[in-house]
Amino acid sequence: MSMMSIRAATPRDREAIRLVEEHAFGQQAEAGLVDALVSGGDAVVELVAEEDGQVVGHILFSRLFVQNGGNSFPAVALAPLAVEPSFHGTGIGGALVREAHIRLKDAGEVLAVVLGDPAYYGRFGYSHARAEKFESEFQGEALQALAWGEAPETGKLVYASAFGTALAA
Ligand SMILES: CC(C)(COP(=O)(O)OP(=O)(O)OC[C@H]1O[C@@H](n2cnc3c(N)ncnc32)[C@H](O)[C@@H]1OP(=O)(O)O)[C@@H](O)C(=O)NCCC(=O)NCCS
Numbered sequence: 268m269s270m271m272s273i274r275a276a277t278p279r280d281r282e283a284i285r286l287v288e289e290h291a292f293g294q295q296a297e298a299g300l301v302d303a304l305v306s307g308g309d310a311v312v313e314l315v316a317e318e319d320g321q322v323v324g325h326i327l328f329s330r331l332f333v334q335n336g337g338n339s340f341p342a343v344a345l346a347p348l349a350v351e352p353s354f355h356g357t358g359i360g361g362a363l364v365r366e367a368h369i370r371l372k373d374a375g376e377v378l379a380v381v382l383g384d385p386a387y388y389g390r391f392g393y394s395h396a397r398a399e400k401f402e403s404e405f406q407g408e409a410l411q412a413l414a415w416g417e418a419p420e421t422g423k424l425v426y427a428s429a430f431g432t433a434l435a436a
Pocket of ligand 1: 291357360383384
């Protein structure tokens with residue numbers, strides 16, 4: 268019987284994470300984004316899912332700020348989330364999101380945003396309604412937010428600098 272477990276990513280996981288990201292997205296941009304976020308010190312929660320000792324899933328939340336006038340509120344951005352294609356649909360993606368949320372809440376985080384399919388992220392509590400007043404170059408139905416406590420509903424979303432460089436490639 269296979270055993271799936273989730274744990275914090277360590278420096279020794281970098282190559283395995285890169286492969287999972289490349290396989291899931293079929294390109295290198297997301298793997299490059301992960302490396303840039305981690306090396307830039309912007310990772311807040313990063314987890315891997317293992318099946319029988321092999322890394323088959325990965326999730327990263329990075330620091331994002333909501334700027335309102337002179338205030339800068341710390342939040343997190345979910346990106347990327349990747350599961351090895353042969354393991355899709357077995358609950359690994361969902362388990363990674365839920366475990367990361369628990370750790371984020373424990374760490375005192377109160378607001379997360381994601382850019383993705385509402386049909387997928389809605390099941391975890393994300394909604395476009397919670398994000399629609401934010402100012403963002405990514406504003407649209409795919410921009411969703413989830414708040415666990417008091418957090419701004421307006422303001423400009425300022426992502427880690429890696430988003431500007433890695434995804435422009
Ligand atoms: C998205 C992804 C991480 C989901 O991982 P997973 O382990 O297959 O997900 P789970 O097993 O927890 O959930 C599967 C469910 O999600 C649904 N789902 C998967 N990808 C989806 C998508 N892009 N849009 C809508 N629903 C999606 C499946 O249909 C399935 O639905 P069901 O529970 O109603 O049957 C995985 O498919 C993946 O790595 N995709 C490629 C990379 C990617 O698109 N990442 C997200 C970018 S924002």
